[in-house]
Amino acid sequence: MAILEIKNVSKFFGGLAANSDVSFDVHEGMIMGLIGPNGAGKTTLFNCITGYYPPSKGEVIFNGRKLNGLDPDKVCMLGMVRTWQKVRPLAKLSVVDNVMVGALARTSSLKVAREMAMEQIKVVRMEHRTNFLAGGLPIGERKKLEVARALATQPKILLLDEVMGGLNPAESEEIIQLILDIKQRGLTQMVIEHDMKAIMRISDRIVVLTSGEKLTEGSPQEVVSNPDVISAYLGEPHA
Amino acid sequence: MNKTILKSAFNILLVVGLLLIPRYVESPYALHMMILLFMSVAQGQSWNILGGYAGQHSVGHAAYFGVGAYTTMMLMHSKGVVPWVGVWAGMAAVVVVALIIGSICFRLRGPYFVLASIAVAEIMRLSAINLTPLTNGAEGILATEIPAFKIGATVVTDFVTKVPFYYIGLFLVLLTLAVTYWVQHSKLGYFFQAIREDQDAAHSLGINIALYKNIGLVISAVLTSLAGSFYGIYVGFVDPPTVLGLDVSVQIMLICIIGGMGTIWGPVLGSLILVPLSEALRSNMVTDLLVKIGMVNADSRIGIFLKENLSHAHVLLYGILVVLVILFMPDGLMGFVKKLAARRNREAV
Ligand SMILES: Nc1ncnc2c1ncn2[C@@H]1O[C@H](COP(=O)(O)OP(=O)(O)OP(=O)(O)O)[C@@H](O)[C@H]1O
Numbered sequence: 222m223a224i225l226e227i228k229n230v231s232k233f234f235g236g237l238a239a240n241s242d243v244s245f246d247v248h249e250g251m252i253m254g255l256i257g258p259n260g261a262g263k264t265t266l267f268n269c270i271t272g273y274y275p276p277s278k279g280e281v282i283f284n285g286r287k288l289n290g291l292d293p294d295k296v297c298m299l300g301m302v303r304t305w306q307k308v309r310p311l312a313k314l315s316v317v318d319n320v321m322v323g324a325l326a327r328t329s330s331l332k333v334a335r336e337m338a339m340e341q342i343k344v345v346r347m348e349h350r351t352n353f354l355a356g357g358l359p360i361g362e363r364k365k366l367e368v369a370r371a372l373a374t375q376p377k378i379l380l381l382d383e384v385m386g387g388l389n390p391a392e393s394e395e396i397i398q399l400i401l402d403i404k405q406r407g408l409t410q411m412v413i414e415h416d417m418k419a420i421m422r423i424s425d426r427i428v429v430l431t432s433g434e435k436l437t438e439g440s441p442q443e444v445v446s447n448p449d450v451i452s453a454y455l456g457e458p459h460a
Numbered sequence: 461m462n463k464t465i466l467k468s469a470f471n472i473l474l475v476v477g478l479l480l481i482p483r484y485v486e487s488p489y490a491l492h493m494m495i496l497l498f499m500s501v502a503q504g505q506s507w508n509i510l511g512g513y514a515g516q517h518s519v520g521h522a523a524y525f526g527v528g529a530y531t532t533m534m535l536m537h538s539k540g541v542v543p544w545v546g547v548w549a550g551m552a553a554v555v556v557v558a559l560i561i562g563s564i565c566f567r568l569r570g571p572y573f574v575l576a577s578i579a580v581a582e583i584m585r586l587s588a589i590n591l592t593p594l595t596n597g598a599e600g601i602l603a604t605e606i607p608a609f610k611i612g613a614t615v616v617t618d619f620v621t622k623v624p625f626y627y628i629g630l631f632l633v634l635l636t637l638a639v640t641y642w643v644q645h646s647k648l649g650y651f652f653q654a655i656r657e658d659q660d661a662a663h664s665l666g667i668n669i670a671l672y673k674n675i676g677l678v679i680s681a682v683l684t685s686l687a688g689s690f691y692g693i694y695v696g697f698v699d700p701p702t703v704l705g706l707d708v709s710v711q712i713m714l715i716c717i718i719g720g721m722g723t724i725w726g727p728v729l730g731s732l733i734l735v736p737l738s739e740a741l742r743s744n745m746v747t748d749l750l751v752k753i754g755m756v757n758a759d760s761r762i763g764i765f766l767k768e769n770l771s772h773a774h775v776l777l778y779g780i781l782v783v784l785v786i787l788f789m790p791d792g793l794m795g796f797v798k799k800l801a802a803r804r805n806r807e808a809v
């Protein structure tokens with residue numbers, strides 16, 4: 222069953238179509254990869270889906286419910302949460318307090334929230350950082366903190382925006398394992414990533430965006446053997 | 461564990477000590493200074509909840525201070541309503557003002573709240589000047605006597621000495637401290653700080669930004685209004701500049717900037733610095749001191765200049781103080797103290 226349906230979504234910034242007429246479904250329990258060159262409109266699509274701004278056109282349907290115009294906090298309460306490509310730690314709060322903020326979406330008790338937070342800190346293997354200030358963490362751990370905090374809101378679907386960006390191979394590998402672990406627990410995920418090898422390994426399906434439009438969609442094998450995808454990437458080299 | 465016991469023991473001793481002071485200190489001036497200190501701590505603590513914890517910097521808290529003070533005084537003066545009833549009317553009035561500002565500004569991104577907070581305080585000040593039938597205009601309202609506080613037929617206090625005001629002031633300090641402590645140790649405090657640190661992150665984690673900013677504003681405004689009502693009945697006089705002027709707003713903010721925003725002890729430290737400082741300036745203590753130690757001749761031109769002008773120089777001095785604090789202690793005195801303590805701990809290990 223489709224947990225998330227994206228129907229003809231367009232987003233204009235002045236004259237620029239950052240997303241135009243993008244449609245696809247995300248099914249329950251799967252990992253949907255979202256790839257495309259820099260500036261293709263991947264982050265913009267996440268922003269439209271999670272209510273950061275409403276799409277200019279089209280519909281986003283989550284669990285059968287139309288989301289258009291719903292604020293991010295309402296979207297989160299319905300069970301959809303995202304991480305930020307440019308990480309957003311609550312710098313002056315400790316790691317556990319950061320994750321507790323997420324957990325407090327589901328409970329009013331600090332005690333319960335702390336337990337929920339510790340659980341997610343364990344999932345991302347950051348127990349040794351529990352009482353560190355988030356602002357002082359290295360980038361790899363900031364990325365993991367984003368994931369733990371999002372997980373603490375008890376989502377049904379998790380949207381990850383380049384959680385491996387800027388990480389070294391060992392750290393990336395750890396994130397890949399983390400994403401696969403999360404899948405094991407039955408959570409649906411949508412993952413933006415530039416690292417082709419990684420996205421091939423983890424995705425059940427992949428959507429390719431270029432210049433705001435959906436170029437193609439299919440299994441990882443179908444996508445990499447598609448000549449259009451190859452030329453889109455070779456035509457526009459990226460970091 | 462030991463540390464928490466020590467801490468609570470210290471706090472209890474402090475409160476008991478403060479409760480006992482009026483028994484042993486008779487000097488009205490000393491009590492007056494303590495009352496000013498209490499008022500400052502209560503003001504700072506109230507601002508801190510919204511500004512320090514939720515990161516919404518109001519430059520117009522005089523609006524809530526002044527509306528609280530005026531409401532209580534107007535009701536007492538024209539309708540004979542006793543202050544401890546008028547106080548509630550003051551709180552109700554500031555809730556209305558706060559919700560009007562909040563519901564408009566907190567939907568918008570950007571510095572609208574800061575700007576609107578200044579504007580609203582100015583509107584209140586101008587209204588107080590011009591709504592003469594209600595407020596007695598620029599002359600202000602003078603309360604010649606405060607009705608005795610009775611429970612049933614027993615007179616609890618008749619407000620003749622400063623002692624009852626001392627205890628009310630102390631109560632206000634404890635109240636604002638307790639509210640801050642409660643905020644800090646509840647979901648509210650987490651949401652406030654998340655909004656302060658990163659509004660978009662907070663929003664995406666399920667926090668209703670506008671709602672929680674409004675809650676912070678209402679709590680802060682109500683407590684500030686209490687301090688205002690207290691000021692009104694203590695001084696027995698309100699007029700537009702002393703309770704609704706921009707420098708009232710700035711002073712409230714400075715208590716937190718200097719002491720340390722978003723910490724429980726910040727406003728206390730800030731008040732311990734600002735209240736004696738402004739008193740020293742007001743009473744020309746600095747000039748007198750310079751004369752006494754022989755640095756300045758009282759009858760020389762410099763001496764006369766200082767005597768005439770230094771008491772008005774508090775705004776300049778505050779400015780210098782703020783620049784110094786922002787340059788050298790961006791997290792205020794409290795942040796500075798914490799940093800020192802952290803360094804010492806690290807060295808001890
Ligand atoms: N708020 C905005 N205002 C104007 N233009 C924007 C805004 N956000 C994004 N854009 C533009 O929309 C286009 C798509 O940007 P987006 O960030 O969605 O790309 P992306 O696929 O996430 O790229 P990257 O891989 O670099 O993260 C870009 O041309 C960008 O400059």
Ligand SMILES: [Mg+2]
Nearest residue numbers: 263264265306
């Ligand atoms: Mg992006």
